[in-house]
Amino acid sequence: MKNEYRKDTPVDGDAGRILLDEAERELYDFRDEENEENFYRMEEGLTPEIVRQISAEKHDPAWMLEFRLKSLEIYHKIPVPDWGPPIDGLDMDKISSYVRPKTDMQKSWEDVPEDIKNAFEKLGIPKAERESLAGVGAQYDSELVYHNVREDVAKSGVVYTDMESALTGEYAEMVKTHFMKLVPPTDHKFAALHGAVWSGGSFVYVPKGVHLEIPLQSYFRLNAKGAGQFEHTLIIVDEGADLHFIEGCSAPKYNVANLHAGCVELYVAKNARLRYSTIENWSKNMYNLNTKRAIVEEGGTIEWVSGSFGSHESYLYPTSVLRGDGSHAEFTGVTFAGRGQNLDTGAKMIHIGRNTSSFIDTKSICKSGGVSTYRSSVEIRKSAEGSKASVNCGSLMLDSISRSDTVPAIDVRTRRADVGHEAKIGRISDEAVFYLMSRGISESEARAMIVSGFASPVSKELPLEYAAEMNNLIKLEMEGG
Amino acid sequence: MTYQVNHLPVLTWNALKLNAAAMDFTPEGIAAPALTINHFYGDAEMERDLPVSAFDARIAAPGTSNEEEAVVAGKFPIYAAQSFPTGMGADADRLMRDAEVPGAVLTFPENCAPKKHITFRYTVPAGKSSLARLLIVAKKGTDASVLLYAASEDAAAFGMQTYVYLEEGARLTLTAVQRMEGGSFFFHDVGGWGMERSSFTFRGLDLGAKTVYEGLNHTQAGDESVFSADLGYLGLPGSHTDINYNDVFRGRRADGRMYFKGALMEGAEKTFRGTIDFRKASVGCTGDEQEDVILLGDDVVNKTIPLILGEEEDVEGRHASTIGSLSDDMLFYMQTRGIDRVRAEELMVRASLAGIADKIPSDDIRCGVNTYIADVFKVEGDEEA
Numbered sequence: 091m092k093n094e095y096r097k098d099t100p101v102d103g104d105a106g107r108i109l110l111d112e113a114e115r116e117l118y119d120f121r122d123e124e125n126e127e128n129f130y131r132m133e134e135g136l137t138p139e140i141v142r143q144i145s146a147e148k149h150d151p152a153w154m155l156e157f158r159l160k161s162l163e164i165y166h167k168i169p170v171p172d173w174g175p176p177i178d179g180l181d182m183d184k185i186s187s188y189v190r191p192k193t194d195m196q197k198s199w200e201d202v203p204e205d206i207k208n209a210f211e212k213l214g215i216p217k218a219e220r221e222s223l224a225g226v227g228a229q230y231d232s233e234l235v236y237h238n239v240r241e242d243v244a245k246s247g248v249v250y251t252d253m254e255s256a257l258t259g260e261y262a263e264m265v266k267t268h269f270m271k272l273v274p275p276t277d278h279k280f281a282a283l284h285g286a287v288w289s290g291g292s293f294v295y296v297p298k299g300v301h302l303e304i305p306l307q308s309y310f311r312l313n314a315k316g317a318g319q320f321e322h323t324l325i326i327v328d329e330g331a332d333l334h335f336i337e338g339c340s341a342p343k344y345n346v347a348n349l350h351a352g353c354v355e356l357y358v359a360k361n362a363r364l365r366y367s368t369i370e371n372w373s374k375n376m377y378n379l380n381t382k383r384a385i386v387e388e389g390g391t392i393e394w395v396s397g398s399f400g401s402h403e404s405y406l407y408p409t410s411v412l413r414g415d416g417s418h419a420e421f422t423g424v425t426f427a428g429r430g431q432n433l434d435t436g437a438k439m440i441h442i443g444r445n446t447s448s449f450i451d452t453k454s455i456c457k458s459g460g461v462s463t464y465r466s467s468v469e470i471r472k473s474a475e476g477s478k479a480s481v482n483c484g485s486l487m488l489d490s491i492s493r494s495d496t497v498p499a500i501d502v503r504t505r506r507a508d509v510g511h512e513a514k515i516g517r518i519s520d521e522a523v524f525y526l527m528s529r530g531i532s533e534s535e536a537r538a539m540i541v542s543g544f545a546s547p548v549s550k551e552l553p554l555e556y557a558a559e560m561n562n563l564i565k566l567e568m569e570g571g
Numbered sequence: 572m573t574y575q576v577n578h579l580p581v582l583t584w585n586a587l588k589l590n591a592a593a594m595d596f597t598p599e600g601i602a603a604p605a606l607t608i609n610h611f612y613g614d615a616e617m618e619r620d621l622p623v624s625a626f627d628a629r630i631a632a633p634g635t636s637n638e639e640e641a642v643v644a645g646k647f648p649i650y651a652a653q654s655f656p657t658g659m660g661a662d663a664d665r666l667m668r669d670a671e672v673p674g675a676v677l678t679f680p681e682n683c684a685p686k687k688h689i690t691f692r693y694t695v696p697a698g699k700s701s702l703a704r705l706l707i708v709a710k711k712g713t714d715a716s717v718l719l720y721a722a723s724e725d726a727a728a729f730g731m732q733t734y735v736y737l738e739e740g741a742r743l744t745l746t747a748v749q750r751m752e753g754g755s756f757f758f759h760d761v762g763g764w765g766m767e768r769s770s771f772t773f774r775g776l777d778l779g780a781k782t783v784y785e786g787l788n789h790t791q792a793g794d795e796s797v798f799s800a801d802l803g804y805l806g807l808p809g810s811h812t813d814i815n816y817n818d819v820f821r822g823r824r825a826d827g828r829m830y831f832k833g834a835l836m837e838g839a840e841k842t843f844r845g846t847i848d849f850r851k852a853s854v855g856c857t858g859d860e861q862e863d864v865i866l867l868g869d870d871v872v873n874k875t876i877p878l879i880l881g882e883e884e885d886v887e888g889r890h891a892s893t894i895g896s897l898s899d900d901m902l903f904y905m906q907t908r909g910i911d912r913v914r915a916e917e918l919m920v921r922a923s924l925a926g927i928a929d930k931i932p933s934d935d936i937r938c939g940v941n942t943y944i945a946d947v948f949k950v951e952g953d954e955e956a
Contacts, residue, residue, distance in 0.1 A: 173582035173590075467587060472870070487884040490851065497583050500875040500894065505835075505866035508895040515849075515881045515888040 128203070129231070131314065132188035138162060141286050144188045148254055148289060153266065161275040161285025168279040175403045175432040175461070180377045185349050187287040189231040189314040195252055197238050206230050213340065215309050218555060223336075225250045227308040229321055232289040243302065249295040250306055253322050256293035265293060268324055272355040272383045272411075280351045280379040280405075284320050288353065291321035296331040296362075305334035305367075305553065310352070312341040312372070318349035325355070327362040327390075334365040336556065340400065343373035347402070350376055356384035358392050360414065365393040369556055371563060372400035374430055379405050388414030388443065395551045396423040398435050399563040407465060409438040412446035412474070419448040424548040424560070427460030427492070428567045436466040436498075441474035441507075448478075453545050454485040456492035457567065467499040468509065475506040485515040486544050488537070538568040572598060572669070574662035576758075577786050577815035580846050580880060589842065589876050592813045594662075594758065594784055596730065597700070598670035604693040604701035604721075604729060613685035615715070618676040623667070626674030629706055630655040630734050630762075655734055657762035658786025658815050667704055667732060674704035679713040679741070688716035688746075688932040695751070697725035706734040709741035709769075716744040718932055719759075726754030726781075734762045737769035739793065744772040748936055750943060751780040753807070758784035767793030767822070774927050777804040777812065778943050788817040791825040791856070798827040803924040805947065806839030808868065815844040818860075820853035820886070828859040832923045834916075836947075837868030846878040849886045856883070862892040865923060867916055917948035 130147075132140060141162050145155040170177060196202050199216050210216060210228050219226040225239030227250070239250040249261060256265045275285035292308045312319040327333050341348060350372060358364045364384070372378050378401035384392040394408045410419035421437040439448040448468065456462040468479045485494040496513045518540050526536035542549070542561050549557040578591035608617070621629070631654045653661050677689070695701045707717060721729050729751065737743055749757050757780035763771050777783050789798050798818055806812050818827040827847070835841055847858035864873055877890040897912075897919060905915040921944055928944075931937040 173584060465583060467584065485879070485881065487881055487886075490882075490884040492884070494881040495581065496879045496890075497579075497581065498877065499583060499587050499589055500873075500892070501587065502866070502873040502875075502894050503871065505869055505871055505896040507866070509893070511875075511877070511890070511892045513877065513879055513888075513890045515879050515886065517884045517886070 128191060128205070129314070130190045132186050134186050134316070135183045136162070136165070136187065136286070140187065144287055144289065147188065147190070149258070151258060151262070154257065157270070158286050161282045164275045165279060165282035165286055168282055170279060171405070174405050174434045177377055177403060180347050180349060184316055184346065185318045186314070186316060187318045187320065188289055189317045190233045191230050191235060193235055195234045196236050199236060202236050206235055209311060209313065210236070210309065213309065213311070218307065222304060222553065222555060223307050224302055224304045225306045227252065227292045229290045229308065229310045231312060231314050231317060232319065234290050239306070246300050247297040248300060248302065249293065251293050253291040253293050253324065261293065261295060264295065264326070265324065268326065268355065268357060270353070270355070272357070272385055273353050273381050277381070281353065281381050284322070284351050284353045284381065287318070288320045288322045291323045291352070294325040294333070294335065296327045296333045298328045299330045301332040302334065305336045307336040307338065310337070310339040312348060312350065315344045316346045316348065318351065321352045323352070323354040325364065326357045327359060327364045329359045330361045331359070332363045334367065337366070337368045340371045341373040341376060344375050346375065348373065348376045349379070351379045352381070354382040356392065358384060358386040358390040360387045361389040363391040363393070365395065367395040367552055367556065369397045369560055370400055374400065374402050376401045377403050382406070382408040383411065384409070384419070385411040385413055386417040386419060389416045390414060391418045394421040394423070394437065395548060396421070397548055397560045397563070398423070398425040398433055399567065401433060402431060404433040404435055406435045407438050409440065410448065411440045411442065412448065413442045415443040416445050417443055418446065421450045421452070422548050422551050423452045424545040425452070425454045425462050425464070426564060426567050427456040427462040429458040429460060432461040434463040434465055436464050438466060439468045439479060441470040441477045441479065443474060445476040446474055448480070450481045450483070451547055452483045453547065454483070454494055455488065455541055455544065456494050457488040459491045461493045464496040464498070467501065470502045470504060470507045470509065472503040475504050477507045479509045481511040483513045484544070486541065487515065487517055488541070534568070538565055541568060572596065574666050576659040576662050576784055577813055577844060578660050579844055579876065579878065580817060580848060581878070583876070589844065589874060592784065592842065596666060596728070598666055600700065601670045601672070602696060602699040602701050604695050604703055606703070607692045609690040609692070614680050614683050615685060615689065616678045616680070620673045621676060622673060623671055626704055626706070629676055655762045655764065656788045656790060656819070657732065657734070657760045658788045658817060659758065659760035659784060660786070663732060663760040663786065666730070667702060670702050672702040672704050674706060676706045676708065677717070678708045679710060679715050681710045682712035683710070684714040688718050690718040690720060690933055693719070693721045693729060693731070695721070695723040695727040695729045697723065697727055700728040702729070703731040705731065706736070707743065707745070709735070709737045709743045711738045711740055713738070713741040713743065715742070716746070716932055718936070719745070719747040720936055721749045721751060721757065723751040723755050725752050727751060728756035730758040732760045735764070735771060737763070737765040737771055739767045740769065742770040744774070746774045746931055747776070748931060748940065749777045749780060749783070750939060753779065753781060755780040756782045759786070761787040763787070763789035763798070765789065765791050765793060765796040765798065768795045769793060770797040771799070773800040774930055775802040776924065776927050776940060778940060781807065781810045783810070783812045785812070785814045786816070788819065789827070790819045790821060791827060792821045794822040794824055796822055796825045800829040801927045802831050803927040804833040804841070805920060805924070805944065806833060806835040806841050807947070808836045809838040810840070812839070812841040814842065817846040817848055818858055819848045819850060820856040820858060821850050823853065824855040825853065826857050831862040832926070834865040834867055834920045834923060835871045835873060838870045839868060840872040842874040844876050845890070846880060847888045847890065848880045849883045849888060851882045853883045854885045856886045858886070858888040860890040863923065864894045865919055866894065866896045913948055913950055917944065920944060920948070
């Protein structure tokens with residue numbers, strides 16, 4: 091089994107470096123053949139008729155159909171961004187925005203169709219659920235195929251369900267109040283696209299004072315060729331509550347463009363804490379145009395932990411809006427751009443409340459012609475007196491055919507603020523490689539170890555299994571060269 | 572007319588309004604500034620009043636043009652290419668052509684090492700607009716210092732372009748001090764090009780004008796060239812300062828550093844763009860950039876965007892910035908020694924700008940700068956004290 095590394099492979103120190111055999115390169119690249127018997131596929135393109143069809147498929151309430159159509163109008167009005175990686179290769183007329191396996195969502199892995207279950211088995215999701223998660227959602231193409239939450243967690247009042255059920259069930263009003271309010275369709279072109287064709291994703295509500303000791307996880311798998319995935323994740327952590335949510339994603343590689351334009355909206359109430367961890371490993375034909383945003387109330391904390399390894403091109407800048415006094419945000423991220431990848435990643439911090447604080451720590455690595463851009467903005471508004479912000483970004487270039495840029499912006503509007511920023515770009519030092527080689531380590535292993543060490547601020551923040559997966563991905567990328 | 576100046580080499584989010592600045596200037600009714608050149612020593616040669624076409628012909632620099640590398644990893648620069656890149660960009664050239672500004676060329680012949688600096692004093696008549704262009708050519712082995720000083724008797728507008736071309740082994744220190752009166756408009760657009768083992772030291776101080784645009788682009792074209800820039804500014808109440816500095820590394824084993832120090836008073840706005848740009852084959856280069864801003868007013872706007880662009884593996888680049896006000900601990904310490912807030916702020920601003928002001932090679936201009944800073948922080952009762 092290709093996912094056996096989770097239990098057998100030795101973990102070496104903080105970096106959790108893992109050695110894999112050649113076969114494990116295919117860990118994420120397997121694919122299931124799509125056929126009419128097992129899958130329903132919407133025609134390619136983006137028209138009001140297609141949006142209506144999606145809405146009908148999903149039995150949307152009337153307001154949602156209206157919302158989708160309005161979003162589509164906005165999408166057509168907003169120009170393609172002119173500042174990031176080129177997305178000329180993305181032709182929406184060749185993307186199917188809705189592909190659904192012909193199965194209902196199940197609460198038991200036994201009831202999930204064999205081929206889909208196997209896909210998630212290979213990715214180790216059921217095993218992870220048994221061993222270390224409080225609940226799991228698994229999305230395959232446009233729909234969730236599995237969703238379950240541990241009984242004791244459900245009894246504590248935690249709601250973890252698919253977005254479609256939330257939209258019409260007991261929490262319908264709460265969903266309506268919060269859905270795309272933090273990321274309105276007018277925000278940018280792909281937020282509007284998401285508003286029009288979104289499907290799948292998770293809704294989480296953690297009641298006041300509830301602390302989840304172990305994480306919830308959603309895993310997104312896009313198997314279909316030439317398709318888009320537009321899941322919506324809405325999480326509300328109520329006053330004094332605490333949650334760690336993990337998001338994973340992968341896809342097999344095709345020779346045509348795939349698109350991911352998901353949306354994550356996180357509401358962190360007074361004195362609540364939310365950690366949102368992501369290991370993104372989309373295939374290298376994927377355009378990853380994802381939007382993530384959190385709003386934090388008084389004394390609340392949002393922590394983003396992000397590893398970006400996949401995608402052909404990425405635009406990803408999780409945003410924290412620190413509205414409440416004394417609220418806090420942290421972003422810890424690593425991006426690894428290899429051959430054929432142009433990954434534009436970073437974070438945004440918006441300080442509105444007094445005495446707010448934010449901390450950004452990112453590492454970018456590029457190799458084999460990959461392009462990595464760190465892009466960020468820290469905004470300290472006039473109202474945010476007494477606020478502090480710190481930005482630290484490091485870039486490591488592993489050869490001279492790659493490119494690494496850092497583009498951090500800072501906007502301060504009050505004198506009662508302290509902002510510090512530091513950026514560094516460099517290479518692996520010959521001395522460090524020589525030192526390791528003098529102790530019997532091969533040059534390629536030495537370089538991989540140094541890169542893993544460079545990325546360790548992120549892996550340290552992840553649960554062990556995910557740190558291992560991240561280091562596995564680094565190892566694969568290093569070998570890929 | 573509106574000119575798009577001080578553009579970033581690569582675009583970022585348009586909503587930040589940082590990609591470029593819009594500069595309003597009417598290129599009509601331009602009066603020549605009164606220019607005096609002091610300490611004209613050595614064998615330096617001066618040509619004056621070159622027509623636009625003749626001056627433009629002189630600023631055609633060798634090497635790769637921006638146009639040839641317009642697409643960098645899929646990123647398109649937003650500016651038009653310049654034969655001799657400057658910090659403010661092609662629109663500053665256009666403005667000079669629109670206004671038909673004559674240029675001057677100062678040439679230091681080979682191995683020329685004047686014992687004293689050369690001072691260009693530009694004085695703009697009150698209420699008038701003036702423009703000037705200067706090309707400094709430092710031939711092989713030059714070791715020279717030039718001081719540019721811009722002043723006005725009352726509110727006025729003055730803009731200048733300075734091009735610096737350094738041949739192999741040439742060393743030049745360029746100091747530019749702006750001391751225009753309140754309400755004035757000022758811009759200084761600098762383009763530098765350094766060949767093998769050249770050394771370019773730039774020191775700039777902006778004190779007085781209400782609207783300031785500062786742009787500098789230095790191309791370290793030759794191997795083992797050295798570049799150093801220090802810019803200081805004092806953002807007066809209600810002032811607007813827009814800065815764009817680029818250090819472009821093309822040669823090998825070059826070293827560049829850019830330090831920026833400034834203070835913003837009540838209602839002052841400042842935008843800073845600084846780029847360390849490692850182009851392909853700039854093997855073994857090191858670039859360093861530091862910005863420190865003291866915020867003195869409640870209603871300030873401080874925007875900063877420091878870029879590091881890397882196309883070469885074997886480089887080291889670093890940027891750091893600190894933005895904030897005087898800490899309560901610092902103020903308390905000062906107050907225990909009988910120094911009130913205003914005086915403490917003056918001390919900090921003086922300390923911040925001293926590294927540049929103390930190196931101004933003219934005694935009277937240096938004294939004038941120190942007096943000016945003291946005057947800015949003068950409060951009622953200071954005279955008696």
